[in-house]
Amino acid sequence: MLLTFFKDPVERFWLKRCGPVIHETQSAFSHIRVREKDSVRSLMFVRPDGGEARQTAIDLSAPAELQLAYTRFMFASFLHRQQQDRVLIVGLGGGGMVRFLNEHFPNTQVDAVEIDPMVVAIADDYFQTRSETNTRIITEDAFAFFKRDDIGRYDVIYMDAFLKPSEDTDADGAPQRLRTVTFLKSLQERLRPGGVVTFNVIENKSTPDDLQSIRDAFGELTVYRADRTRNLAIVTSRPSEESLRQTAANLDETLKLDLSFVSLIKGLESNFQPR
Numbered sequence: 001m002l003l004t005f006f007k008d009p010v011e012r013f014w015l016k017r018c019g020p021v022i023h024e025t026q027s028a029f030s031h032i033r034v035r036e037k038d039s040v041r042s043l044m045f046v047r048p049d050g051g052e053a054r055q056t057a058i059d060l061s062a063p064a065e066l067q068l069a070y071t072r073f074m075f076a077s078f079l080h081r082q083q084q085d086r087v088l089i090v091g092l093g094g095g096g097m098v099r100f101l102n103e104h105f106p107n108t109q110v111d112a113v114e115i116d117p118m119v120v121a122i123a124d125d126y127f128q129t130r131s132e133t134n135t136r137i138i139t140e141d142a143f144a145f146f147k148r149d150d151i152g153r154y155d156v157i158y159m160d161a162f163l164k165p166s167e168d169t170d171a172d173g174a175p176q177r178l179r180t181v182t183f184l185k186s187l188q189e190r191l192r193p194g195g196v197v198t199f200n201v202i203e204n205k206s207t208p209d210d211l212q213s214i215r216d217a218f219g220e221l222t223v224y225r226a227d228r229t230r231n232l233a234i235v236t237s238r239p240s241e242e243s244l245r246q247t248a249a250n251l252d253e254t255l256k257l258d259l260s261f262v263s264l265i266k267g268l269e270s271n272f273q274p275r
Helices: 002-018 069-079 096-104 117-127 181-188 207-218 241-255 261-267
Strands: 021-026 031-037 040-046 052-059 086-090 109-114 135-139 154-159 191-202 222-225 231-235
Touching (some): 002 040, 002 052, 021 117, 052 096, 069 191, 069 231, 096 109, 109 117, 117 135, 207 231, 241 261
Parallel strands (some): 109 135
Antiparallel strands (some): 021 031, 031 040, 191 231, 222 231
């Protein structure tokens, strides 16, 4: 009874926020749930303590609209690299970022690498995210993928890979071997001239070390804090704030997306200090 007493409030929270579970499975990498509320489906990773972490939310009636704050801030990449003809997303989830790019930038070639074949299947079956024209879903360990000779170069690499927390990850599930300076420097070799990497970093006690590793690998970075979350979007270039504001205004005027680039500037951390 005590276990039920403590778990019920958590379940009530997720029921209210994301709806009931419509699918649940255990893969070799994660305990996965799909929840649905109205037309919005959410992909959840269940933590060892029974808590849940929301990885993806897609409104099936408007799949190109970014539902989660951190995904909006990941596209602060456009403030640093406007020309995105070929991009790579590491960590598929349900594919919210893929669907955004497919709709608003249909000429952009999108590669998405996901280690877990169960996540790839769920993205297809429950979120309608799959390989199609200008989109290639690759089921492979990103560490091995970047060692291949045939992948070419990208304008932007989006690093958004998370697993169930374990001894091979940090406390929030970020794989340790994707965080070393050696690995980060290998990403540079996969960028076109002027290309950038954008990282989704969940702020915790290891964040200062992670930022230092990115600085060591790339030399400079810009930090954006997503609204009311622990998510930081880290972009591997550092234009002046004035330049970023001008670029944001120009993008809002020319692209006319639901996403406001000017609003992303509010998350700019001029001098990042961990909380």
